[in-house]
Amino acid sequence: MTLFAFALLFAATVAAYMLNRAAAASLARRGERLHSLATFHGGFAALVVLLPVFLVILLWLLFQGPVISALVMGGLPEGVLDGLGKGEVSLIAAEIQSIAAGQVFGTPEPWKLEAAERLVRLRATSGTLLVVTVAALSVVLLFLARRTVAPEFRARHGVERMVLGILVFCSTVAIFTTVGIVLSLIYESWQFFRLVPITEFLFGTNWEPQIPIRADQIAGAGAFGWLPVILGTVVITVIALAVSVPIGLFSAIYLNEFASRRMRAVVKPVLEILAGVPTVVYGFFAVLTVAPALRAAGAEFGIPISPNTALAAGSVMAIMLIPFISSFTDDALAAVPRALRDGSLALGATRGETMLKVLFPAAIPGIVGGILLAVSRAIGETMIVVMAAGLIATMTINPLDSVTTVTVQIVTLLIGDTSFDNPKTLAAFALGMMLFIVTLGINILALRIVRKYRELYD
Amino acid sequence: MADIDIAAGGWTSEASRENVRRRRRGELWLKAAGLVAITIAFAMLLTLLASLVITGFRAFTQTHVTLQVTLPPGDETPSFRAATRGAIEALFEGADEAQKREASRILSSGAQYIIESHVAANPDLIGQTFSIRVPVSDPYDQLAKGLIDRETPEALRRVSDAGIAAFDRLSEAGLISRPFNTALFVNADSRFPELAGLKGAIIGSFYALLTCFLISFPIGIGAAIYLEEFARKNRLSDFIEININNLAAVPSVVFGLLALAVFLNWFGLPRGAPFVGGLTLALMTLPTIIIATRAALKAVPPSIREAALGVGASKQQVVFHHVLPLAMPGILTGTIIGLAQALGETAPLLLIGMNAFITAAPSTPFDSATALPTQIFIWADSPERGFVSRTSAAILVLLGFLVLMNALAIYLRNRFERRW
Structure with missing residues (x-):
């Protein structure tokens, strides 16, 4: 039915375009001087039909699901939902949905079957109603648009106003996305902080979120202090930076000052490949190769290394960050004015001395900005740590131990059973909000540093 | 540069020579450190590829x-x-x-x-x-x-x-x-490694990328045109730009949280559907496309705009008839690179449930499915030995698609992009 509605809309739009263009063209043939070209008259009609009807269809599709399920749940016989929690009610709703889709498990109660039938009926009615609405609205708009065709009608201005409106809407999608992220994180976190006090979350040193979702599950008692989790994130980030910053800096210095043009042309793209490899691949690499190698090396020296050692996740994350740091450093070094370099060389400094004592200090703000962006990446990186780091949150800074991170906890809490009235699910959103705040803060700081430094030489 | 008492012996004195030698040594050290760093980076890339190929080729x-x-x-x-x-x-x-x-x-x-x-x-x-x-x-x-x-x-x-x-x-x-091993490409997932294949994941990824493209490409171009060609410099356009730059740096898992809370929980869209995955990926790809489009629009010289305006075109006609077609190669290159990033994205897809065990390939974008990266994640987690080599093989397939897409982007850039 939805497809049919879209097809109807498409047909109406094309019809509006053809009708009005033909009408305008015939006016022109009769010797009238039109303000706008005939195609603009056509385009005007097409947009007048397309935009409102498209909006109606979208809104319809968005609200059809929630409205219908509210109707179905509201129409259940008296008393069957008495004394049930929010989660159980949503389970019943899901069961009715799956019965309606034809997947019946066991023998459900007759009122459930009845509700499922009602659901199917309501959906069919809604589909028919949508098509009828689309058809009626299209015809009305087509008629209204057709009446606008006149020599003095400024169709081009109308079209351009509507196109500009579309363009403005497109550019506000970014705002809507940010608002959506912020609102959903705040809303779900607020739900979480009603169940778990915010002080416990911020200052607690114990993280054991595996509490039961259903009554028959065996699980821990639950503790939601995020300090060990953020500590793990810090440990892995520090390892990743300790490995990637020197490698990135030195390779950028070499490429910028010593490498031949041909070497640059080969090395830079190869380093970029490292940035293009999906992180799930790095995660598998960490599990398959790096962690066993580290363990074997540790066994050689008699040091016990955990299979989920932070060292493995951190060092593999470093590989991902190398191209990031090296390209930022390279840009920052290249942005230092030539006069500084030439002046230093003219005074008799070697190239190495010029680099270390003149160019590098001048480029430091840009490099620091780049490293900060790398930090924010490392904190937000998910797949490498989900696959290679641990699940148990422990207060430790030993890189050989297994640690967990904020992103690991978000993913493990949300894979599998999720129900939005359970602190286990909501905890993921609270962690997500902290992650968002931290990375946003670091990004803003980094951009500010970079911008300030640019002003120095421009 | 240490103090050199030139009067005591000048540039040829032993102290001066020693000083020069020391400075040259410092130079060599810096060079060596750079070379070592580049070698380490190369070695890491080689180890990565070699370990994948060595474990993966057997699964073919x-x-x-x-x-x-x-x-x-x-x-x-x-x-x-x-x-x-x-x-x-x-x-x-x-x-x-x-x-x-x-x-x-x-x-x-x-x-x-x-x-x-x-x-x-x-x-x-x-x-x-x-x-x-x-x-x-x-x-x-x-x-x-x-x-x-x-x-x-x-x-x-x-x-x-x-x-x-x-x-x-x-x-x-x-x-x-x-x-x-044709099963690797014509079968969907299975508990048994010898029967498991990537068909479901490839189709799921295709639907997700298609949705992502259909949404992010027009919206991204529209946003870029507005910001680059029409927007006056005011609070609103500044605010939009800040938002776009920030979105580009938001961790991908946060987009997954957004999708879970808004698309699945509020709007009730189906769990694990490639359509929802594509919607999420579209939001993540949008900044990339907007930034690439703006760069491409900026590269079109003002003389083109002035010439078109001079013969009486309206501002929108200038943009849609002249500037946009000339900027298209750059826009397409940026879009393909953005889609390649989206293809490798895993975390948001995990959160919207595209990691279920599904033994049939999806027939519409609204069926539950996996995607290539989530399939890799599932197989990497499977205990059967046979899945180790199959995970590597799946990664090689994914990397193959990424190489193809990037090669296409480079080809488009070299073939069609004009330097003015």
């Missing part, structure tokens, strides 16, 4: 055994289970009991279904004896590929001595072959 072949299957005549619904068992037992006439017992374990548990669908496609085979090649089960596949050491004690091996003897008997009879 699969050990098969050729069976002579006999179906009794007249039976329209024969028991394929019995027929399969009969076919393998027929090969072990005269063998000892232990070998016979092991023999049926050599076959993949999917063998009877493969025979069944083969017969369904050729109904005239009923009542005949025909030969068919079916995959062997994972432990014997590993044995054939030399991944199981025959020297290890039997208790520590995944195949018994009798099983090895049975397998060697088949091998000597010339019934074992190792053709290209």
Whole structure:
């Protein structure tokens, strides 16, 4: 039915375009001087039909699901939902949905079957109603648009106003996305902080979120202090930076000052490949190769290394960050004015001395900005740590131990059973909000540093 | 540069020479450090690729055994289970009991279904004896590929001595072959490594990328045109720009949280559907496309705009008739690179449930499905040994797609992009 509605809309739009263009063209043939070209008259009609009807269809599709399920749940016989929690009610709703889709498990109660039938009926009615609405609205708009065709009608201005409106809407999608992220994180976190006090979350040193979702599950008692989790994130980030910053800096210095043009042309793209490899691949690499190698090396020296050692996740994350740091450093070094370099060389400094004592200090703000962006990446990186780091949150800074991170906890809490009235699910959103705040803060700081430094030489 | 008392001996004095040598050494050290750093980065890339290829290439072949299957005549619904068992037992006439017992374990548990669908496609085979090649089960596949050491004690091996003897008997009879593993591409997921394939994941990824493209491409271009060509410099346009730059740096898992809370929980869209995945990826790809489009629009010289305005075009006509077509190659290049990033994105897809175990390929974008990166994640988590090489193989397939997309982007840039 939805497809049919879209097809109807498409047909109406094309019809509006053809009708009005033909009408305008015939006016022109009769010797009238039109303000706008005939195609603009056509385009005007097409947009007048397309935009409102498209909006109606979208809104319809968005609200059809929630409205219908509210109707179905509201129409259940008296008393069957008495004394049930929010989660159980949503389970019943899901069961009715799956019965309606034809997947019946066991023998459900007759009122459930009845509700499922009602659901199917309501959906069919809604589909028919949508098509009828689309058809009626299209015809009305087509008629209204057709009446606008006149020599003095400024169709081009109308079209351009509507196109500009579309363009403005497109550019506000970014705002809507940010608002959506912020609102959903705040809303779900607020739900979480009603169940778990915010002080416990911020200052607690114990993280054991595996509490039961259903009554028959065996699980821990639950503790939601995020300090060990953020500590793990810090440990892995520090390892990743300790490995990637020197490698990135030195390779950028070499490429910028010593490498031949041909070497640059080969090395830079190869380093970029490292940035293009999906992180799930790095995660598998960490599990398959790096962690066993580290363990074997540790066994050689008699040091016990955990299979989920932070060292493995951190060092593999470093590989991902190398191209990031090296390209930022390279840009920052290249942005230092030539006069500084030439002046230093003219005074008799070697190239190495010029680099270390003149160019590098001048480029430091840009490099620091780049490293900060790398930090924010490392904190937000998910797949490498989900696959290679641990699940148990422990207060430790030993890189050989297994640690967990904020992103690991978000993913493990949300894979599998999720129900939005359970602190286990909501905890993921609270962690997500902290992650968002931290990375946003670091990004803003980094951009500010970079911008300030640019002003120095421009 | 240390203080040099030139009067005490000048540039030729030993102190001065020593000073120059020291400075040259410093220079060499810096160079060496740079070279070492680049070498380490290269070595890491090589290790990564080598370990994937070494473990992955084996999954591109699969050990098969050729069976002579006999179906009794007249039976329209024969028991394929019995027929399969009969076919393998027929090969072990005269063998000892232990070998016979092991023999049926050599076959993949999917063998009877493969025979069944083969017969369904050729109904005239009923009542005949025909030969068919079916995959062997994972432990014997590993044995054939030399991944199981025959020297290890039997208790520590995944195949018994009798099983090895049975397998060697088949091998000597010339019934074992190792053709290209087509199952990897034509099957969907399975619990059994020898039957598992990427079809569902590839189609799921395709639907997700298609949705992502259909949404992010027009919206991204629209946003970029507005910001670059029409927007006045005011609070609103500044605010939009800040938002776009921030979105580009938001961790991907946060987009997953957004999708879970808004798309799944509020709007009630289906869980694990490639359409929802594509919607999420579109939001993540948008900043990339907007930034690339703006750069491409900026690169079109003002003389083009002025010429078009000069002959009486309206501002929008200038943009849509002249600037946009000239900027298209740059926009397409940026879009393809953005889509390549989206193809490798995993975390948000995990949160919206595209990591379920699904044995059928999706037929619409609204069916539950996996995507290539989430399939890699699932297989990497599977305990069966055979999934290790299949995970590497899946990664090689994913990297293959990424190389193709990037090559296309580079080709477009070199072929069509103009320098003014």
